[in-house]
Amino acid sequence: MQLTLEFGGGLELLCDSQKIHKVNVDLPNGEDDLTMKHLLTWVRTNLIKERPEMFIKGDTVRPGVLVLVNDCDWELSGQLETTIQEKDVIVFISTLHGG
């Protein structure tokens, strides 16, 4: 499944300072759908190069990270249970505090 993954607000530093990743993610064995839960594991394994605790806490993203599926907060689409479709754009962004 072709997906665009984007990292921002400093999270890109965890994946070689590259913000946009065009990736191909396979469906998990025996499943018909790709959920955000599976995608998070995939990202953790394949894209995060350092300090994974800055991205993941428990089975979800760490506090202070917003997840957007096609420009929409994943809270509105079922969080970890959100089903991902071909060509979706998923953004992981850390909240900023500076001024």
Place this chain on the structure above:
Amino acid sequence: MEANGGEIVRELKELKLQKAEIEQRISALEAKLHETTAAVERCDAVSNGCSVPTEIEHGLEHGMSPDQIYRYSRQLLLPSFGVEGQSNLLKSSVLVIGAGGLGSPALLYLAACGVGRLGIIDHDVVELNNMHRQVIHTEAFIGHPKVKSAATACRSINSTIKIDEYVEALRTSNALEILSQYDIIVDATDNPPSRYMISDCCVLLGKPLVSGAALGMEGQLTVYNHKGGPCYRCLFPTPPPTTACQRCSDSGVLGVVPGAIGCLQALETIKLASMVGEPLSERMLLFDALSARIRIVKIRGRSAQCTVCGDNSSFNKQQFKDFDYEEFTQFPLSADPLNLLPAESRISSKEFKEILQKKERHVLLDVRPSHHYKIVSLPDSLNIPLANLEARLNELTSALKEKEYGCVNTGSSTNASLYVVCRRGNDSQRAVQYLRDWGFSSAKDIIGGLEAWTADVNPNFPSY
């Protein structure tokens, strides 16, 4: 000669400041004179037996004076804004919290556009390293409170609005009282505890909150607590780890980035105050300056489970006053210096200067990130950033060996000592602790880092 030069600079600074203050007083008096003259003319018209009410004579049912009409004419001409928008704006009051990178442009536009009453709160003073982004301040105000500087600038742009100055930090003890006096709150602060505190306070008082943030090359903007929209805690119920909370003073920021976000904060505030357009509520604007992209995303609405604005929340003003936001976010606002090491593992910058003068054999390890090292460094130092120290220990070992063998006095059994420096003296302690665990028993940190070197040894050594 040098002392003379210093005196002249001081005197110039003082005079420039006086000049700015005098100019501000002149424009305030001129505005007052205008008002008085207008009032006298109106009185004359009435006492001359002219029975036509002034408002009708001038056609000014909205109550704006001829000067106000002229000043705000370009906004009055906007069909979607017009007299109604401007009248609402003139009746509104806005509190801007923070007169820094975000607050500077926000305040300039809010003063210019005619917000009726503008409050400014900040406890900081203007510094030279603020000037690249905090564009409301001028060099004459370096060392003076940001609030005084910002208020002077706002008055010189628009002497007809009321400006309230609060030269103090916003705390749980004064927040409810101060915020309650304004219709709209602008969060232009730079740290997590302030952001949670301001949002909670806005929920308790039922005030909309225009929230902006910027760091490095990115910015974020949204409106919280507006007509059933989410509060800051709905979005971020749990504070992020401290390591994820970078400051501009550590990570850097391109001046125009908070500038752009601050302008947009002014815009959202003007929309709320004048009651035009669609506020950026339940949406968030994400600005990426480097790739020139702005994306506006849909965010969750108010959370029924929110501990502050949720359905079953019992959060009240007393709890707010007692809440420790620094503890909650694990983000101390006035950080005590780190003290990891015993006294014998540390030396002062003055002691290190003596070591240099005596030409004692040593290696100076600088553990700052390499882009910091490029800005300025002490001569003859070895740069291995703290993050890479473990992987590059062999470089340190060979540098120490070189100093030993390179010495003529081979009969001596003393090893070369190892001194560790960083910017402020925190990372150098972490490095020394680590190095001692790895057998570098002579490692000592230079207390206070390069900042202490500038302060206590060489005032000409650049600080940043």
